[in-house]
Amino acid sequence: MSVSKPSTDAQRPRRTQAERSETMRQRILDATLECLQKDGYGGTTVSRIIEVAGVSRGAPLHHFPSKSALIAASAEQLIRRVYIQMGKAVAKLQGSEDRLHDLIYSAWKNVFNRPEHIALHELLVASQRDQELAEILQKVWTAGYFTLGNAADHYLEPIGDQANVRDMMILTQWLLRGMAEDLHIVANRKLFDRYLKLWCEMLAVHLRARAGVTEPPPRPPQWDSSPSNDS
Amino acid sequence: MSVSKPSTDAQRPRRTQAERSETMRQRILDATLECLQKDGYGGTTVSRIIEVAGVSRGAPLHHFPSKSALIAASAEQLIRRVYIQMGKAVAKLQGSEDRLHDLIYSAWKNVFNRPEHIALHELLVASQRDQELAEILQKVWTAGYFTLGNAADHYLEPIGDQANVRDMMILTQWLLRGMAEDLHIVANRKLFDRYLKLWCEMLAVHLRARAGVTEPPPRPPQWDSSPSNDS
DNA sequence: AAACATGCTGAACGTCCGTATTGTAAATGG
DNA sequence: CCATTTACAATACGGACGTTCAGCATGTTT
Structure with missing residues (x-):
């Protein structure tokens, strides 16, 4: 329900305007993403967002010109987060014995089988009727x-x-x-592991581990810690 | 915009109540599915449905106790339609030279790359937050x-x-x-054909056509023309 | 310290949602 | 042929939506 409230603000009654503004902005973005994940795109209303964020009704539109701009900013942030996480995960596979299997499982566990992916998927579906969102989702x-x-x-x-x-x-x-998309339809979770394994076996016909790879893969260009510069 | 208006009602001013009722009911269901496809789940409102169907505001809730019941009935009908169509399509593959390839392409062209699948997919996504829908979508x-x-x-x-x-x-x-789900993201449609072909090649490592199959596959049990008996 | 600027609150507005209700034409049944 | 039932139209209602705006703290500048 709550998103990272400032620890104890009695401790620091004075912060610069820029600091206040940035934490508020981040709080709203986080609340939006939490809503997208738990309530879906349609359930992500301003009322719900401010309830989760614990802020007033005017706050979101003080930082974002409209709700759709808020959604767009959230989408950009989410995409960055999700794939940075994936980048970090696949950077630790040098020591693996079965690199193909571990790479596939890593993609599953660190991206597609994650709560964040639910939010990302909601946005992807919504982008079918929203040109602005579609352009952002192309980055996925x-x-x-x-x-x-x-x-x-x-x-x-x-x-x-x-x-x-x-x-x-x-x-x-x-x-x-x-x-x-079938995670909520098929009760038996082990089924997914079975098919993941089958997929790895199908891939193994065409792919094998390169010999003598001890380095992690090169990092993608700008993806380190660019804060959140958008719209 | 319009869904199968009754041809010329000057020709037949008298129809039984059951007939009137059934055509109206079907008109509303069709309009709902058209809305789901064009406007998405969130855009499928009562106002939009009656606009497409060309009926009054009270009509839908005369036939269905609530909007969610209308959606549910539409979902059942859609699932039946989509997979009956697929069943018919795959029943004509005895004469094919490359059965594996044609089977996969048939599934793509007759189900997943169809407008109806867009509506079905909207319902699948919505079913993540709707237990009633989820149970229906299990049939998919x-x-x-x-x-x-x-x-x-x-x-x-x-x-x-x-x-x-x-x-x-x-x-x-x-x-x-x-x-x-990437059809609206990736502009180049030929790309999808390429990957479909690749997929067929991967399958061809493990599957081959049975020798001497001249019969179509057996038809699934009850799937012929049961009108639309639900809720 | 006074004057100003900024960050946010909280109430209000108009619109559209799903549903309930009332009215009317058509079909049914005695 | 008329009373009754059924099928649908039309309007109304309460609530939730996204957005706007005046007001009040809290930093910032002079």
Whole structure:
């Protein structure tokens, strides 16, 4: 219900305006993402957001010109978060014995089978009727393509000559996305593990670990800690 | 904008109450599905539905106790329609030269790459927060599993011994569903054909056409023309 | 310290939502 | 042929939506 309230503000009664403003802005963004995840796109109303954030009704529109701008800013932040997390996860696979399996599982566990992905997916679906959102969500394509694609290209190599590592990672992402949509339909969670394993076996026909890779994959360009500069 | 207006009602000024009622009911259901497809779940309001159907505001709630009941009835009807269509499509593949390829393409063209699937997908996403819808949408799992699974089992056989036809069809459905969500993001439509082809090649490692299959697959049980008996 | 600027509150506004109610034409049944 | 029932139209209602705005603290500047 609450999103990171400032510890005890008796401790620091004085903060600069910029500080106040930034924490408030962040609090609203976090509350929006929490709403998207728990209540869906349709349930993400201003009333609900301010309830979760614990702020007044006017606060969100003081920082964002409209609700759709707030959603857009939340989307940008979420995409960055999700794929940075994934980038970090796939950077720790040098010591793995079965790199293909661990890469796929890492993508599943760190992206598609996460609460954050629910919010991201809500936005993706909403973007079918919202041009502005669609342009932002295109970054998911790019982000996924490079994060998973680069990592796979770094750790794995094709076995045959017509196989292509990056293409198979694109198929992987579509598959995992489709799987994630059945999480609430299919009760038996172990089923998903079974099919994930089957998918790894199908990939293993065409991909194998590169020999002697001890370095983590190169980091994507600007994705370190650019705060949140948007609209 | 309009959904199957009665041809020329000057021709038949008298119809039984049951007839009037049934056509009206169907008109409302069709309008609801059209709304779901064009305006999404959130945009499917009573106002929009009656505008599309060209009926009064009271009409929908005369036939359905509430809006959610209307949505539920529409969902049931849609699921039946979509997978009957798929069943018919995959029943014509005996003459195909590349049955695996044609089966996958048929699933894509007749289900996932169709306007109706957009509506179905909206309902699937909404069912994450709606228990009643979720129970209805479970039928999509069952329907997909049997329709595509049975057909594949009929036309194809595993090559290795650990391969399983039905499991691979489940992966196929997840993949196609995930692909369909990027249709509005990725401008180049030919890309999807490329990846569909790649997927077929990956499947071809494990599946091949059964020899001497000239019959169409057996029809699923009750799926012929049961009108629309629900809630 | 006084004057100003900024960050946010909280009430209010108009619009649209889903539903309830009342009225009217058409079909049914004696 | 008329009373009754059914099918739908039309309007009204309370509530929730996104947005606006005057007011009040809290920093900032002079």
